Amino acid sequence: MLYWNxxxxxxxxxxxxxxxxxxxxKIQIGDDTLTADVAYRLACEGTAILYRGDFQNARQLLQALVRRVDKPSKKSKRVNKGSKNGETREKTPLDLFNLHRLSQSQRARILGMLLIQIEADHSIPLRRAPDVAQACLEAYGPQTQSYVISLRExxxxxxxxxxxxxGVPILVRDDEEIRIHPHYGVFSPIRGEYIELVLKAPLPKALIESSTAFDIGVGTGVLSVVLAIREIQNIIATDQDDRAITCAKENIxxxxxSxxxxxxxxxxxxxxxAALIVCNPPWLPARPSSSLEHAVYDPGSQMLKGFLGGLRKHLLLEGEGWLILSDIAEHLGLRTREELLGWIDAAGLSVIARLDTKPHHPKAFDQTDALYMARSKEITSLWRLGIK
Incomplete structure (x- = not known):
């Protein structure tokens, strides 16, 4: 519970x-008279601001906070340099990644200090507030009492x-655009290059005898849809997340x-x-800072190792496991190619082939991005794995 006067x-x-x-x-009431400079100071000091007044003014205040947070400091201009024992050295990709994560965490903390109260029926008791009832119902379900969240959330x-x-367009089939509709908290399939890999990879021979596939970590259901379009008859898709389960079922x-x-x-x-088992695990072996980041960060590569470790047991003879993985973790110094190949070998698996593609999302070409050096070298691969 939150308490305030x-x-x-x-x-x-x-x-x-x-x-x-x-x-x-620490909570302070703020309204349309609150200046951005005062709000920024309060947020940096750890005081949250519960907004009363005009909703659109609250949005403008948040935008002003964003400009202040994102303004480069003298320290950030020296981010590529570091010192060790009095000597200047170039920061490693891992250094830059850790600094980026720290910066993003601090940014989220400050911007998350502007709060909005929402009634039990998901209405906002502020002037010029939009109707967010359906959006909040989808994200949080029915409520029995008033609640407070950050305006940013x-x-x-x-x-x-x-x-x-x-929805998100994923492919065109028979001149018809197929869309996936992501739910709140479920990772959206906006990285279309890996969908193309799954569409083009040659299917394993084992599918002739048994048209079965598993989709491990179904998310929105996008890969199950692609496998179904490729005329695999029996697909079992799994996930542990309730939001993902609901989302995938709705899309299917x-x-x-169905x-x-x-x-x-x-x-x-x-x-x-199964004759084919597909998995697109989180690509970065780091700790997520929110529930929404679990699709991106896999602490200690737990899901990746779990998939590789259990694959042999669940594959039919001449079946294949398709691992969809970016190598950005390697460019960031979070994992080596040797480690990945070692896990594959230790699981009793062999690499049949690998299909590669370059990402085409905007950050791969944005030289101002903090992780540009890694993103510009990134390759997304579909590893075709078989039983040794």
Whole structure:
């Protein structure tokens, strides 16, 4: 719960944070008279601002905070240099990655200090507030009491609702555009290059005898859809996340593929064996700082190792495991190619072939991005793995 004084009274409401941020202890009421400089100072000092007044003014205040947070400091201009024992040295890619994560964490903390109270029916009691009831219902479900979230998180919920409505185009089939509709908290399939790899990779011979496939970590269901389009008849898709399960089922049903694709809530593999097992695990072996980052960060490469370790047991003879993985972790110094190949070998697997592609997302070409040197070298691969 959050507690604060307002109008001489003690007030409270339930606190919600997808980032897992603890309830703020210091809260100050802010309104349309609050200047950006004062708000920035309060946020940096650890005081959260519960906004009262005009919703659009609150958005403008957040934008002003973004400009102040993102303004380069003298220290950030020296980010590529470091000192050790009094000597200047170039920072390694791992140094830059850790600094970037620290910077992003500090940025999120400051911008998350501007708070909005939402009623139990998901309405916002502020002037010129948009109707966010459906967006919040999708993200948080029915509520029985008022709650408070950061304005930044609320804008993310609104954005996710729009993505869910219009969907993400993944491919064109028979002149018809096929779309996946991501839910809030489920990673959106905006990296289309790996979808192309799954579309083009030659199917294993074992599918002739048994048209079965497993999709490990189904997410939105995008890879199950691609496998179904490639005429695999029986697909079992798994995930542990309730939001992903709901999202995948909705997408599968919308596309009329529920006879081909079944969704199970389980850890990694379902029971039995398949001719093809596909997995697109999180690409970076680092600790996520929020529930929304679990699709990107895999602490200690746990999911990757779990997939490789269990693959042999669940593959049919002449079956294949398709591992979809970017090598950006290697360019950042988070994992080596030798480690990956060692895990594959230790699991009793061999590399049949590898299909590679270059990413074409905007950050791969943005030289101002903190991780540009790694992103510019990144290769996304589909590893075709078989039993040794």
């Amino acid at each position: 307002e109008g001489g009274q003690q007030c409270f409401a339930r606190w919600h944070s997808e980032n897992g941020i603890a309830a703020h202890q 609320l804008l993310g919920v609104i954005s996710a609702h729009e993505w869910r409505k219009k 049903d919308r596309l009329g593929l 006879n081909q694709v079944k969704i199970q809530k389980t850890h990694l593999f379902p029971d039995g064996k």
